[in-house]
Amino acid sequence: MKITWLGHNCWHLEIDGTNVLVDPFLNDSPTAPVKADDVEAEVMLVSHAHFDHIADAVSIAKRTGAMVLTNFEISNWLAAEGVARDHAIGMNPGGGYDVKFGRVEYTIAHHSSSFQDGSYGGNPGGFVITGEGKRIFLACDTAVFLEMKLIGAPGLDLAVVPIGDLFTMGPAGSLEAIKLLGPKKVLPCHYNTWPPIAQDAGAWAESVKQHTNAEPVVLEPGGVLEL
């Protein structure tokens, strides 16, 4: 499994040869190493309706024909925007969907979810992805929540957690999240995109080593982790 950070909460995962794209925010992202036209996707995951997660979803879904897994309200919006109706899969927390490399489950998140015009974007969520015999969790935009204990119970090879603070949990909250999730490795995200969410990822990694059993991995945008 190959995991590439495209800045913010945008990730490209190669799982059993399938291109998976998470929360496409590229053309207007100050830290994205690629543009929306440069990425491949057969499966796309969209966690909630905020622009910094959904901005390039429609154009990439139309160009690639990707199967988009997201919440029910965003799936309806994608279809209204011209994405093929049977390629926009509407989920809700607790639900899962079988894909060719394995399975994707939609989890809860403590956050909000509205489109740019203020209209309702459904419940925000995160994703548990199972494939290549591995289990990974992308928390996406959220505070720490106690049910992370349940998400981690079957074992996690990797957790991806926000550390930016202000809009999501910050470094201190992420340590509590990591303790509840108990992953083997942990990647930080949703920081350093703009000044209000600037964080010292090196200092964060030191705290993770000191206070949890997880191995922190800090990437630069464009950086790759192989699992």
Ligand code: NI
């Ligand atoms: Ni958000």
Ligand code: MN
């Ligand atoms: Mn966000």
